[in-house]
Amino acid sequence: MNIPYTVEERPDTGLANGKLGIWLFLASEVMLFGALFSTYIILRTGSVEWPHGELNIWLGMINTFILIGSSVTMVMAWASLKLNDWGKHRLYLILTFALAAIFLVNKYIEYSDHIARGEYPSHSTFVALYFTMTGLHGLHILGGMIVMAYFIGPGQKLYKTNREQFVNRIEYTGLYWHFVDLVWIFLFPVLYLL
Amino acid sequence: MHSEAHETSKHVRIYWIIGVALYIGTVITVAVNQVHLAVPYAVTVALLVASTKGYLVASVFMHLNHEKKWIYGALLLTVVFFIVLMSVPIFTMMDTIGTPTVREVSTGAAHPGAAPEGH
Numbered sequence: 001m002n003i004p005y006t007v008e009e010r011p012d013t014g015l016a017n018g019k020l021g022i023w024l025f026l027a028s029e030v031m032l033f034g035a036l037f038s039t040y041i042i043l044r045t046g047s048v049e050w051p052h053g054e055l056n057i058w059l060g061m062i063n064t065f066i067l068i069g070s071s072v073t074m075v076m077a078w079a080s081l082k083l084n085d086w087g088k089h090r091l092y093l094i095l096t097f098a099l100a101a102i103f104l105v106n107k108y109i110e111y112s113d114h115i116a117r118g119e120y121p122s123h124s125t126f127v128a129l130y131f132t133m134t135g136l137h138g139l140h141i142l143g144g145m146i147v148m149a150y151f152i153g154p155g156q157k158l159y160k161t162n163r164e165q166f167v168n169r170i171e172y173t174g175l176y177w178h179f180v181d182l183v184w185i186f187l188f189p190v191l192y193l194l
Numbered sequence: 195m196h197s198e199a200h201e202t203s204k205h206v207r208i209y210w211i212i213g214v215a216l217y218i219g220t221v222i223t224v225a226v227n228q229v230h231l232a233v234p235y236a237v238t239v240a241l242l243v244a245s246t247k248g249y250l251v252a253s254v255f256m257h258l259n260h261e262k263k264w265i266y267g268a269l270l271l272t273v274v275f276f277i278v279l280m281s282v283p284i285f286t287m288m289d290t291i292g293t294p295t296v297r298e299v300s301t302g303a304a305h306p307g308a309a310p311e312g313h
Contacts, residue, residue: 013264023265027272034279041283057224064220072213075255079209082202178255185247188220189240193227 007164022172026179029140033183036133040190043125051126056110060192063106064184070099071181074174081167086159090152093170096177097148100141107138130191137187140180147173212254219247 005017013020044050077092114120114127121128151170159166223243227236253259258269 014262015264020264020268023268027268030272030276031279034276038279038282041280042286045283045287057227061220061224065217068213068216068220071216071251071255072209075209076206079202079206083199083206175256178251181255182248182251185216185251186244189223189227189244193223193240194233194237 007162007168016168018168018172022175026175029179033133033136036129036136037186037190040129040133043129047125051124054126055130055192056113057192059106059110060188063103064188066099066103066106067181067184070096070103071178073099074177078167078170078174081170089170093148093152097145097152100145100148104138104141104145107134133187133191137180137183140183144173144177144180147176208254212250215250216247219243219250 003017007016009016073092073095077089077096080086080088080092111131114131119127121131151166151173155169156166158169223240226239226243230236231239258265
């Protein structure tokens, strides 16, 4: 059985189902991270003092550069498909995957440093928030990497059988990935700088 | 199809420019942090730059600058509920349930057994 409206647009919404689906998913993600940011505001405004300089700003900045770079390569992976350049699409998608992996390696270094100093989530409210927010974000990075690995590997076959559907899937992956970048754009100043 | 490819190739340049703008925004955020502004100014600047960067990512990379109305509709609802969510900290500060009134404090009714003020 074929799933309808995977490529063609529905007459009522003017959208392919996947496009509306990914945006509704992202809307739920906004609320998920929004709840954590709201919690952060409550805990921070309610605390007598708040630690500064606990985190490595430079490592955080490098990770911001990496994620922004990965957003550019992700949108280029999609644009390359639109330009019918399969080789460049592969290059940009693999680059995005590699940048995501570097981001997680940096996060591992950061976490290891905290744990070596005995700074577990129970150490303080700030550290608990740091691990919760960056941990959830890291899981989203991992999720994105799994999807990208699928399209680099077995999922690429779809390009030969249904090119339009493959392009749409890369677009939806990109929307998710840009959202993950967007969350980090706010996480970085909130946790590392303020 | 040909015009679509032409349109996409025009966008490619914009994607790279936005990428550079996002890098510059990050450098500005960190540079301002190094100046050690007063907390209210530091928070304002950091959130302004982050919001600008977020706008660029959403409008250009996520193509929200030219989307269909159903997506705008879904996002409008999200924005409304997000504002409610962000207002929760304000609601908690406005919440006076369980907080003794001035009259209760002055008469000692707030803490039975404790002497009222001025006695």
